[in-house]
Amino acid sequence: MVEILIPFLAIISSCYLLKYSCDTFEQSAAYLGRKLPPGIKGATVNAVGSSMPEMFVVISFLFWFNDPDMVMVGLGVTAGSAIFNGCVIPALSILMAKDENGKSVSAISLDKGSLLRDVFWVLSAEIMLVVFLGFSQMTLWMALALNACYLGYAIHLYVDSKRNSDSVDEEEYEYEEIKSRGFFINILTFNFNALLFKNKEFSLARAIAVLSLSIIVIASASHLLADGVIDTADVLGVPDFFAGLIFGAAASSIPDLILSVKDAKNGDYEDAVANPLASNTFDTTVAFALPLCVWFLLNGKTELAMQTGEDLNILRWSIIGITVAVACSLLFNHKKVTKSIAFLLLTIFAAWAGSMFYII
Template sequence: MSIFILFVYVIITCIIIWRASDGFETAASYLGRNLTDGVKGATINAVASSMPELLTTFFFLFYLGDEDGFSGGIGTTAGSAIFNGMIIPAAVIFVVIFTGLAKNIHVSRKVFIRDGISLIIAEIILIVMIGGNQLTWVHGAILMMVYAIYATYTLYTMKKSTRDQIADYHLEIQKLPFIKSVLSLNLSSMFLGNKKINKNNAWALLITSTSIIALACLLLVHSIEQMGHHFGVPIMFLAIILASAASSVPDTILSMRDAKKGNYDDAVSNALGSNIFDISFALGLPLFLYTEITNTIAQYLWKIVDFISIKWR
């Protein structure tokens, strides 16, 4: 397969992930409509926009297996963390200030403290884990527990402050002809059309969007693997550059939308919350399932680095 075709595949997967993630975000926003600003960005928006990272890491580990797959997962989440930490804030500032929406961006101190400290803790735990000799399902469970604690604390503090206040939910869907919706992959228009969104069609939209994202992520992993063989480049390096960029498009678009609406807390907490989700759950769940199902042990960072150096020679 020519390298040009592989790059075309990567571009196509990027577009599919972007369009399908719009439908996922629409459904997730409805299902989490009673969450306040900041909390919604850190939980619902972060999970919705980070679903590509989770699925990409999942396919890297199960499709490639062991060190090669785990290094691809590390590359995807690490590259996404860099992308979220640098590109998304810059995009938010550009959208708000340079388009004249506002002169300053005010973000809640609580968001910075809560999400910033949680991200640092998650990173420290991951570094400690990959400093050992081997990975087991226990380590995957610990990583998932980190996100569970973070999400529980975030929701608990929201409930204390909102005191059962229920937010009104207004949804604007661009209604298109069905054929045009299919060709443009506008899942929200395909599923909702002139109908009012409810729990049933929201879940149907969520499941369909996830399935389409999964297929796109599988094609992305396959394309990156073939590129690695073609160029003789370690999968981890390509994952840091290509997989992370392709899977981080929804994060960027979602944060820019929130910024345009004036939801600066959601815009920032989405970027930070996505990183926490990537480090803990997007790595933890595939690692937990892989080591539990296959009864194998994935090697840690020192083995991965040695593995990469051997392939690079």
């Protein structure tokens, strides 16, 4: 019985580690990106911070397990994360949203222009990935093209931010301080700024030190998650790919979920919805493709055989279909996104997860 529970405990433990280590990562990364315009900062600092788990899971399969065939499990994590981010995170953000007085609201409103921009790039990234997965091999040039797609998104955000607002001055930099709650609690929550620097205001050296330590914890947690996903598949008797698609994706999306719900509770509805969409673009392009680029270059190869089949085709197109459904639900109701839309998104996710289990 204990052996059966161990894989699930590993996944739960990785969720805990990822939650607090990503909090620390975002705190120090926000300081390092303090001079960036808001748009480019959100597309780089915020997206990278909440998407580090997906990237390190792919890195773990490629380099730690040293098994390129396992990259399909990493793809399952990033693909499942895209569905989770698109459906569950906006839904819970809507349900948990509050106004400036801290009272629950029945609906939220979103900026249509910003929503269209984020939807365009996440769909572009997903369509590009789906087309590439239609081939029997993933090549170096395909991986580079995915990274270039994210670069285009970042440039678009930068142009938008310059058009609508001035750059952020260093003096205007603010961050949510992670309060010191005693030595042992600080250790358990990876509050490195409190442990090492007594919660003093960041300097460049302090921020880099805290960022580096948080990356080490995120990498370790992602490796634990990768182990848990493989072992869970063995226990349940399901393909490794499916375990990554559901369990790995949900666990790696914990930082996105917490960040968006926190924004929604603070009345920052735009950020709450933009974060998962931007993270999806990052996951689909950089988190999956950048480790592949490095693997190609280090091993002197230009192509990697990919799993093909009807099941994968269904998954590929379901990602785009669900993204379109989520986009339409938000765009057509952007002036008043009600809780009924939230329940619709949760229903879509449950139906997708059930159908994937049945098919795969």
